[in-house]
Amino acid sequence: RSRSPHDARVLPTVPDTAQLAGLKRVTQYYVVTAFLALLIGVLLGPLQALNYAGIDLYDNPIVKALLKSYYQGLSLHGVLNALVFTQFFISGWMLYLPARDLGVRLNLRFAWFTYLLMTAGLLTAALPLLLNKATLLYTFYPPMEGSPFFYIGAAVMVGSSLLVAGQVIAAWFHWKRQHPGQVTPLVAFMCVATWMMWTVASLGLVGEVVLMLIPWSLGWVGGVDPLLAKTLFWWTGHAIVYFWVLPAYIVWYAFLPRHAGGRIASEPLIRLTFVLFLLNSTPVGLHHQYADPNVSNFWKTIHMFLTFLVAVPSLLTAFSVAASLEDAARARGGRGLFGWMLKLPWGQPAFSASVLAMVSFILGGAGGIVNASAAFSPVVHNTAWIPGHFHITVGTATTLTFMGVSFWLIPHLTGKRLPSVKLASAAVWSWFTGMMVFALGMHWQGLLGVPRRTQISAAAQDVYRDMNLKIPEMLTGISGMILLVSAALFFYVLFRMLLSPRQDDGELSSPLPYSEVISPAGETLSAAAPLVRATEPLLALWVLALVLVLMMYGPVVGKLISQAQLVPGWRLY
């Protein structure tokens, strides 16, 4: 059994205890803020699931007092879950891990400043959302127009995440200067590559919001080109899904084998996976726009093939992590072609959350390939199939993984204890069950032509009351109830844990669960395999990623700018 450099330092070095305590505190703030956003966002989900079961609760006096419309609720749900929960969790997670892995001293004042700025951005954007002045759905496509505070808050939030990226990348440069010729430790490598990808990916959204939407909503310019804005949105909008899922990949690759009692299969392969994501996550966004005019089929087809290419590192992940799990199960005495799976620790919530998240992602990923195929897209685009797809990707692959992480990360950060393994397990299994039933119901409704983003339950009785819809509608409604119970279980466990007394510093009671490696990358570049040497220069690869995006988007965006048609804003709410 070969060992990773990590094994020599199960607790990676930290400069001093005050720095460690400060780092843990800021990370805890990020993570708790993330879960508070998820709590509010998720409470709205069951109402929407009931809507897709034909049950309209939006006339109920309590719901009416809180929400002006279905669409205000849906805007809050999408923004809080997909944009706020993910970004806050990831910013804490991918600040803490590389700092620990590299053993570098971070400027904690800067880390706190970034957290506070992100929170200020969140509050600035949340206020108009809550006041029904930004009921734009989480994609905020113009010409639907909202309060300038919403766009300014969103820009500040994204800008703050770029500051976290900058702090982590700067820490990595510092480490590189101090350790010439050494191979970057695996977890830090994955974090730096993901942050670098995000800096390239976010350019579209930053351009859209700062150059177009803010001046327009402030009345400085008379109009905005909707197609140009939408194209810039999806420049970021598809790559953002990898910004959501790669932090989960870090868990599946680096920590899950330890939870299972197995080993990481291959560090060089993981590095290749992350480099492929760095290069190929962004130039694919036109697969969201097959139905849009004035974008040539030539570019749509190129983006389609690049989308199929970006599925490759996920397939590498599937086989590689499955190998780690099999390794673990056989070490526990597992036998047979599939029988080994029974030996995995299914009752341990940190483990089961990640594996069930991955099982969900197999189905979500397969659906993604359908969405990306230009031939299938017209069947599923803008139907209930699409929310079906993304609740088993971001809503489960990412969310359930982060839930599972919280069961050991919060004890690690705070020195508190998980109050109940049984309740935590129940939360995990019921989330997975609920989301599977939800996905079945929504994909099915989508295939029968039910549109997404529609208050179906308030539609005229004869429009969507086809007998064929009865079963998928019922499944969707039931799933909403299962997920409500699951969320209640999860947040009960989370808050009981957070409110319990501190027992120790968390370092020994809940250490970072680094895993052993079957094929490590090695410590020095001179002795490392060619693949390790080729993946180490992340800065050069980042430049290549930028060039690739400019090549794949330059002609499309250039044409849209040269033919811009500015239209005034609409308020439909």
Ligand code: HAS
């Ligand atoms: Fe997607 C729409 C295509 C991945 C999220 N996607 C969305 C939207 C969201 C979203 C939020 O091409 C809605 C946007 C909107 O509101 O309009 N998606 C893809 C493709 C992939 C993909 C090709 N999506 C994701 C991920 C997301 C996400 C990841 C969030 C985290 N998606 C699309 C397209 C659309 C779209 C179109 C537009 C649709 C339309 O018409 O509007 C690929 O990256 C998927 C590759 C994944 C795989 C699966 C690999 C499996 C793994 C797990 C291994 C499991 C193991 C367990 C080892 C090929 C890694 C073994 C267990 C044992 C016990 C042994």
Ligand code: HEM
């Ligand atoms: C949309 C239900 C959790 C992200 C929807 C829709 C339903 C739904 C039925 C479709 C609404 C429509 O198209 O009209 C639920 C339920 C949940 C849940 C029952 C669990 C209790 C989550 C989570 C995330 C998420 C955890 C992400 C982390 C989204 C997003 C949309 C959405 C981004 C699209 C909003 C839009 O179209 O603007 N949800 N959801 N949901 N959900 Fe969820």
